[in-house]
Amino acid sequence: SDQAVYNWAHAWRIGGVCALMGGHNGGRPRALSDDVVAIALEIARAEPLTLVQIARRVEQAQAQALPCKIETLGEALKRAGFTFKRNRFSLKKSAMNGSSR
Incomplete structure (x- = not known):
């Protein structure tokens, strides 16, 4: 573009x-600051949680x-x-077999 x-x-x-080799300094600012990401990493490392639980704890830690x-x-x-796994809500086969008889 022009x-x-x-x-x-x-x-x-x-x-x-040197100014051309300096890298990219433009663009949209990050939505999450490095401090918020650091808090989320500490919470995620402490115990296995879902993404929603991590987000709630980050919000509690920041009070916003x-x-x-x-x-x-x-x-x-x-x-x-x-990495995160999606939880599956399904019935166990053994529970279904016993109740259908």
Whole structure:
């Protein structure tokens, strides 16, 4: 786009080659701060919890609601190496066989 070309040319004029190699500093700010992610990681490491339980404990620790969707918290925890399983609510086969007779 025209804006991207302008930004590159402006960076070249201000800082030369080093300004072009500096990396990306633009874009949308993160929805979760590093502090909130650190709190969530501590809670997740303490005991096995679901994502909803982790989110509730983070909200309690901060005394305010999460500034994003719960999925965003899940993605931040996945980037840190945590995985989540969906719970299945199903009847056990042995319980069904005994009651049907």
